[in-house]
Amino acid sequence: TNSYRIAVIAGDGIGTEVMPEGLRALQAASEAFGFELDTTEFDWSSANYYSRHGQMLPDDWFDTLRTFDAIFFGAVGWPDVVPDHVSLWGSLLQFRRHFDQYVNLRPVKLLAGVPSPLAGRAPGDIDFLVVRENTEGEYSSVGGIMFEGTERETVIQETVMTRTGVDRVLRYAFELAQSREAKHLTSATKSNGIAITMPYWDGRVAAMAADYPDVRVDKFHIDILTANFVMHPDWFDVVVASNLFGDILSDLGPACTGTIGVAPSANINPDRRFPSLFEPVHGSAPDIAGRGIANPVGQIWCGAMMLDHLGEHAAAAAVQDAFEAVLARGDSSVVTPDVGGSGTTQTLGQAIAAAI
Amino acid sequence: TNSYRIAVIAGDGIGTEVMPEGLRALQAASEAFGFELDTTEFDWSSANYYSRHGQMLPDDWFDTLRTFDAIFFGAVGWPDVVPDHVSLWGSLLQFRRHFDQYVNLRPVKLLAGVPSPLAGRAPGDIDFLVVRENTEGEYSSVGGIMFEGTERETVIQETVMTRTGVDRVLRYAFELAQSREAKHLTSATKSNGIAITMPYWDGRVAAMAADYPDVRVDKFHIDILTANFVMHPDWFDVVVASNLFGDILSDLGPACTGTIGVAPSANINPDRRFPSLFEPVHGSAPDIAGRGIANPVGQIWCGAMMLDHLGEHAAAAAVQDAFEAVLARGDSSVVTPDVGGSGTTQTLGQAIAAAI
Ligand SMILES: CC(C)[C@H](C(=O)O)[C@@H](O)C(=O)O
Ligand SMILES: CC(C)[C@H](C(=O)O)[C@@H](O)C(=O)O
Secondary structure, X not given: OOEEEEEEEEEOOOHHHHHHXXXXXXXXXXXXXXXXXXXXXXXXXXXXXXXXXXXXXXXXXXXXXXXXXXXXXXXXXXXXXXXXXXXXXXXXXXXXXXXXXXXXXXXXXXOOOOOOOEOOOOOOOOEEEEEEEOOOEOOOOOEEEXXXXXXXXXEEEEEEEEHHHHHHHHHHHXXXXXXXXXXXXXXXXOOOOOOXXXXXXXXXXXXXXXXXXXXXXXXXXXXXXXXXXXXXXXXXXXXXXXXXXXXXXXXXXXXXXXXHHHOEEEEEOOOOOOOEEEEEOOOOOOOOOOOOOOOOHHHHHHHHHHHHHHOOHHHHHHHHHHHHHHHHHOOOOOOOHHHOOXXXXXXXXXXXXXXX | OOXXXXXXXXXXXXXXXXXXXXXXXXXXXXXXXXXXXXXXXXXXXXXXXXXXXXXXXXXXXXXXXXXXXXXXXXXXXXXXXXXXXXXXXXXXXXXXXXXXXXXXXXXXXXXXXXXXXXXXXXXXXXXXXEEEEOOOEOOOXXXXXXXXXXXXXXXXXXXXXXXXXXXXHHHHHHHHHHHOOOOEEEEEEOOOOOOOHHHHHHHHHHHHHOOOOOOEEEEEEHHHHHHHHHHOXXXXXXXXXXXXXXXXXXXXXXXXXXXXXXXXXXXXXXXXXXXXXEEEOOOOOOOOXXXXXXXXXXXXXHHHHHHHHHOXXXXXXXXXXXHXXXXXXXXXXOOOHHHOOOOOHHHHHHHHHHHO
């Protein structure tokens, strides 16, 4: 029987609440489909680890994690203990970079049983994928401050795009679009205003489009693109975006499908030299943490994406079918408040595990 | 009688179609309220001016425009003739910078008669102001390319924030929030990911908040903020944002109110050393240009904001009342297709002028 070594990092806040349900679903899938999951938990959180050690990760984190088949991640960040930019640059963003997880794949799908805030939209109307560049671009650590503490204070941060970095994520997005029925790729840009990096991005998109004559390519500036997510979410199939624009679109998209609580993301190292990382789009959510009402579907959907990545396609499909069916059933004593129920993280997680 | 010198730049595409209706409304207001508008039109467009001169503006544009009381602007950009980053950096973005229009004020209001794409939202539910920093930040012209044409190609663009630039727009936003009933200011950030400039922005917001104890201040990262525009548009009163984030939020907000065709913006030089510039949020819209169906309300609303800025408050209110009433009446043979009618730019513009 196949066996997979999974590093589990629940993190902070609702990360610690949804993770048990994510693991419960994976456990059910492993029993039903006859593979083994060998999980190791790491308590690398702001609230516990940082408080005790003054850093988010032990010095040997890279060697510790690199031999795992995948990383199953909850959420990190607890601003009362440590500012977000310290906690995130101290963990999640390090993983993305050092494990070269250059694709962040984020499905946006309106599910039956989840009411959309958009008028007149039904399941089937919204079903697309955001492919986000995940290692460079606007998320750079280059820059600094000059004349600090004076009236002349000037702060600079550099956006850095490389041909390697841009082309590989575009290649992934073009391949993905080509594999789908609609064969439609939308590029997020802002070349009219951000006039150095974004025209470069546009140029690489145009150059690569020549290799994929069967893919229909369009582009929108990020401002009108966000507007179109609301006005015309049915226009999209695969949307490729820089690190920051992908970050924005992959929160806005799920909001249009009713709740970011169900949205998953896969931080993928496509060449498989390093483990990929699977984390829900929602964060640690200090506002609802501790109440046991966080929606576990984001974490469970991440589990499905992880199984797919590991090659357990049938199990992945079963997990996906299970949470879609439980949400569609919409038993209000089972589903969580964000989708209109009075259930808890546990009741929803248990119902999904039972359905697997 | 008061008289104002107005520079009129219709620009490209639907800019040339909505401008006559904007002027028609202003003309009606000047007759009704007894002031004079002395308008001078400048044909500084991509399609005409750039095609003939290879640049967007004549060399003496600054001295030509600086003595006007205001600039009434349509839209610029015609990608078939000149790439957007060349046309925009060759005109609009120069005006903002050289005339130090450091506040871009953009109302977001759900109007009666304009159906919202958001389920269950009625006029009154969405009514807030975006205050966008308008001269620095992510819209910088600093950066470049290295190893051009090789596999090692690297492109860098710098975001530049200064204490002067950040503090003055925050000050404007705090004052504005304080003057309103809700006294609520929301700051757009992304300090968890954009970890040099955005923590600086957050720090300046926190420092200034001490001067305005009666203003309730909160902040959201831009990703979840866009999600909240869709899920909870009623949460907002005054939203202050950097140049790029403000650009995004001021397209997304109007989309949530049904159409960006009605959204106005005021590029303001608050110290009045230079003329302020009033332009609709929509662009030149090549996709619908030439068909006479563009909604002129964005341009007309800009006219109202311009009158307010010039001190003609009663006239400004009358223009605002007029377009709100005509839209609310919703005569489908009068209003434009974007708000569900079969009227034209002209029928809608004429009806509004008549109502003034
Ligand atoms: C045309 C473009 C450069 C401009 C901007 O990004 O500022 C526009 O989108 C706006 O919002 O006025
Ligand atoms: C927590 C934050 C740094 C992160 C990001 O901006 O990438 C998050 O928003 C995400 O989308 O995974």
